[in-house]
Amino acid sequence: MSEFLLILIGFFILVANIIGFIVYTKKKNLYFVALTILLLAASFGGLGGLLAIIVIRDAFAIFYGLQVGHYLLINSVIIFIVAILVTVIKKVNNSNV
DSSP states (O other): OOHHHHHHHHHHHHHHHHHHHHHHHOOHHHHHHHHHHHHHHHHHHHHHHHHHHHOOGGGGGGHHHHHHHHHHHHHHHHHHHHHHHHHHHHHHHHHHH
């Protein structure tokens, strides 16, 4: 059972990052990608909790959904920090030219 849930966590993280990449290719804005993954964290967290309740059939399985959301929140924060670093590096390079 735990292998299934770990595979599901990996699948949700992979899908969120692929959707973020697709959004980046269309919008060319890292901040918007971070916001998209942040919103996906809430929706995938709820979906993961629902799937865990269906599979495990226990009320405490909702905490699995919170764990999925937590990993995606960390992923969103990392992308947001990268976006800030890219913005700072661009401003430093533009001021030196």
